[in-house]
Amino acid sequence: MIRHDPLMLRVSRIESLSPTLRRIILKSADNEPLPVAGPGAHLSLTLASPKKVYRNSYSVVSFSGDHYELIVRRVEDSRGGSAFVHENLKEGDLLPSTVPLNLFPIQVGSRKRLLIGGGIGVTPLLSFAKVLQENGDRFEMHQFVREDEKAVFENLVQGVGSKNIHIHTRRPKEGEIQALLEEQPLGTSIYMCGPDGLMAAVDEAAETLGWPENHVHREVFGAAGGKPFKAKLAKSGCELEVGENQSLLEAIEEAGVPINSLCRGGACGACMTSLLEGDPEHRDHFLNNEEKDSGKLIMPCVSRAKSAQLVLDI
Amino acid sequence: MSIAYKPDETFRDDFVYSNSDTAILRFPFPFIEDEYMYSVNIEPHVRGGETGAFEAVFDVDEHYIAECRERAMVLEQDPNRCMVLPHMMTAQWDTLELIMESLAEDYPEDFTLEKDGDAWTWTNRPLGIKDSFVFGDVDSLPLEPFEYITRQAQGDFTLQDQRENNLFMDGGMVTTQADWSLEFDLGMSFHEWHGPVPVAHEINVFDRALQYLLRLQYGNPVRRLNWTMTVNPRLDTSPENYPIWGPDRTTLTPENIGGKLHLRVELQTLFRLPRSNAILFGIRCYLASLDELTRVPKWGRRLHRVLRDLHPEIAEYKGTTRYREMAVDYLSQFDDGEPTSPGIGPDVESL
Known part of the structure; x- marks a missing residue:
């Protein structure tokens, strides 16, 4: 259903x-x-x-x-x-x-998966490790945790029943991540989740070693919302507050101002609206770079504001 | 409301096929205005809208039994019309679950799904099928799950794996297609399998559509309508069988074109699958003759205008070159020049 x-x-x-x-x-x-x-x-x-x-x-x-x-x-x-x-x-x-949304799926076609986690970043990797273990897929997991949480994390991974999971009670040492990546077979993919510093270190090591970008995956949550901002609708004379979990399009619809829409995902162009003032944060795939740079058009279904206020010509 | 199936219809040889008044009125007429151009015309696939074809997740209509039989005949002759690459087994189960749950919910008189944990029992009354199996255990079904369930659904289906910021057509059940081949396209990326389409590449339709689909979310399926034209109510217009149906185009005359030439509409639906993260693409085919469609005055006027003014490259791609002029001449009698209302609805409640 x-x-x-x-x-x-x-x-x-x-x-x-x-x-x-x-x-x-x-x-x-x-x-x-x-x-x-x-x-x-x-x-x-x-x-x-x-x-x-x-x-x-x-x-x-x-x-x-x-x-x-x-x-x-x-x-x-x-x-x-x-x-x-x-x-x-x-x-x-x-x-x-929300219904479960997956922006960090396991992709097919890897010879091996290297899972690298820091702290609470263990959560998606646990779901991976269970499935990879069940399917008999080759993987290796490295989880970095604080000394005082060692027992907790050991308990968490115990349920997976794999010898390929390593818990480290410290931050990675200088050069350690690069050494880990160097010993992986060709065709390995990385899946990582953890503090920004850890993920940046993995990115850097992968780049240094010339790993293909599409072999390096990190957890992403949906970026539907963002900072709240104000929108002024010049023709209809409305002033709206666009909340952090609401799109500009939804705010316009809520105010009862007529606006076209179709895909609601920044692809079809139906809701394209003229922008009179303000600095937009474009998140669509419809406008080309020139149109985006001009700052005269916006797709309210996905795009938001960098400035405190946008003025739209509707 | 129960569906009055027409089990004796055929889509080949003697072509015993027609649309009831109900079927005509719920036909997903694809033109929202009097002219046609490619666009990313994708919208959320939610119940309701301007056509009855949008009322269910997977639309079942009076042609269901006959279409399933036609599919079985095609597969008998050419088993490669259903192929799924080995890494798509999880997506196969995702598909089976989605179709079974949706049919059982939308058509409780015809389909029932009973679950006791992983022990499932599926009942398909129109086709007289009742099977018990273990969800996730391939050996417990008579066929692999994707073939098993798509043999019991109208329309074609393909499975797209998502990786490397692209979609790959890594499986499908394709027996009612508008001149494209699964065997040829299997394993291709999004831009590769859309390679033959004219015009749309230049206006970046495919770049935008791919970006949109990569972000397609579970629980939020989307749909679009596509169209072409087919001589005779033939579902299997495959490249493999071109020698059989290609010559049909030479059989049209001004006298028979109204009954013989069919508008072929595809209700295309896209679903994110939860376990595999693959995308299921449904291509549900509807056929109605010019004479059936022109019973709706708005559609008669609009079809005339769309065909008359069609972009030459699109007309060529859709294979209409040989007969377009004849069709436009024929349709002109249904176009009194009156304006038409926006949108695809028929504007009439009975014929």
Whole structure:
């Protein structure tokens, strides 16, 4: 059955793995079957704290037909969503979620997969390791964690039952990543998830060694939203607030101003609108570079603003 | 509402085929305005819209039983019309699940899917099929899952693997095609298999469409309509069988063209599959003769105008060169010059 957003989920179990890690088990709240989450998929949860509504994306560690498993780290300087999960979320709570979206899938055609994770970046890699192990595919996983969390991570990977998973209780040493990549057979693909510094080190090593770009994959969450901004509609005289989880097109539609749309993904050109003022952040595939640089046109289904306000000619 | 199947229809030899009034009114007429040009005319595949063909995830109509039999005949003669590369097995199961769940939900009188964990039972009443199997266990089905389920669906299907920022046609069931070959295209990338299409490359239609499809999301399928014309209600207009159907074009006369020339519309649907991350592409073919379509006054006017003003390269690519003038002359009697309303709907509720 094709299910659309939002999916209504119920927190079925919360388990504390460490002072900063919680395992969350989510089940269907309406008895409808859950859509499948393939390896690498994530859910974007709507977390309504009393102060603010957060929309946070979390990798699905495992999916077993009737539930999704997430692991959420409490991050000091997070946007607040993970703090909410740790402090306020209770078993039985309802959580609206997107249908699982996968922008970090396992691709076919690799001789071997090298999985490199740092900290909570383990979550998508766990879903990979399980599937690769089950299918008998060749892989090697390196997970970098803090000394005091060694036991927690060893427990997490134990379930996979593979000898190819290595936990390191430190940051990678100078040259260590490059040495790791050097010993891989031709045709190996990298899948990485972790702190920016770790992923930059992997990118750099891969580039130095001349790895093809399309053999290096990193976790991406959907970039549908962004910073909120204002939009002024010159002809209809409306002023809109475009929220961080809302597209400009949705905001225009919500205000009842007529606008064409078709694909809603920046490809067809139906919603193209003249821009009078403001600095757009183009995210579409319809306008060519010259049109984008001119700053006179925008595709409101996907594009947003770099400036605080855009003025549109509708 | 139950569907009045016409099991005795044929799509070859004696061509016993027609559309009921219901089928004509729900025909997915492809022209939104009086002229036609390529565009990225993709929209979300949600229920509803201007044609009844958009009411279900996979549309089933009065031709279902006859089309499934035609498919079986093509496969009997040419088993290579269904091919799936070995790395697409997960996508095969994804496809089986999507089609079974959708048919069972949209047509509960005709199809039932019962699940007990991985033990599934599938009932297809129009075709008299009932099979129990284990989801994920190839040996528990009489055929591989993709062939098993697409033999029970109208329209062609291809499987696209996504890798290296591209899509590769790594499988398909193709027996009702508008002159293209799965055996030739298997394994090709997006731009390779679209190579023969004129004009569209220059206006970057394929670059944009590929970028869009790479971002296609599970749970948010999309659709578009495409069209061509076919002489006789023949589903299998494959390059492999060109010697059989190519000469049909020479049989048209001003007297028989209204009944013999068919508008061939493809309702194309694209689904992101969850386990494999592959894309399932459905190409559901609808055929209606000029005489059937012109019973809807708006469509008679519009079809005349579109064919009359068609870009010469597109006319050539769609294989209409030999008979286009004859068709335009014939259709002119249905065009009184009145304006037409925007959109594809018939604007009438009965014929």
